[in-house]
Amino acid sequence: MSAAPLVSVVIPVRNEAPNIAPLVAEIEAALAGVAHEIVYVDDGSTDDTPRVLAEVAASEVPLRWLRHRASCGQSAAVVTGVKAARGTWIATLDGDGQNDPADIPNLLDRAQREGGGDILVAGHRVSRKDTWVKRRSSRIANGVRSRLLRDATPDTGCGLKLFPRALFLGFPHFDHMHRYLPALALRAGARVVSEPVNHRPRVRGVSNYGTLDRLAVSLLDLIGVAWLQRRGKRPEVEEP
DSSP: OOOOOSEEEEEEESSOHHHHHHHHHHHHHHTTTSOEEEEEEEESOOSSHHHHHHHHHTSSSOEEEEEESSOOOHHHHHHHHHHHOOOSEEEEOOTTSOBOGGGHHHHHHHHHHTTSSSEEEEEEESSOOSOHHHHHHHHHHHHHHHHHHOOSOSOTTOSOEEEEHHHHHTSOOOTTGGGGHHHHHHHTTOEEEEEEEOBOOOOSSOOSSOHHHHHHHHHHHHHHHHHHHHHOOOOOOOOO
């Protein structure tokens, strides 16, 4: 087995067949000088996603992929991918092509400039290319979440994040947790910083996540994460 890569790019997807090959090509270009791997998790796709992933994995790219037999949600796919990853650092990326892989080296550089260690670098989409409804609902949700959780993040919904694999494995894993990674990192005693990233319009396929669906579960999610924050304790450990 080859040496472990520095960065594992974890991409959860469901029915994103047209976006796979173009996104992989962009990741390879962005990380040409960095030891890396790409880990796709197919969350029960019903289109040609499995076939396309198999074809791309058979080419000369460091791509591995796993599949959920039935869809379990984006958070479950992220957990599966991180557990399977071999890199010291994890970069998460949405599979729809709206996140720009060219930003991954910037996030890695930011983490290293901040001293590395337990840190989460969250992408901040300063100029979002989404519909007005999606932008407006996200602005409201971000405002409520920020006041309740104080997670030091203006755009926790951005799929582009970078963090140590070991840090993530210590988080509690639950449905929709991917939306609360900054709060969970702070709960674990890590630092959280935001980095401006590019955001692009979707040009292939359709979204698998509805605005009303996200709003329907957000209140219970917020209450649950707030409870976790208040119940967690971080002891100062010393060896006499």
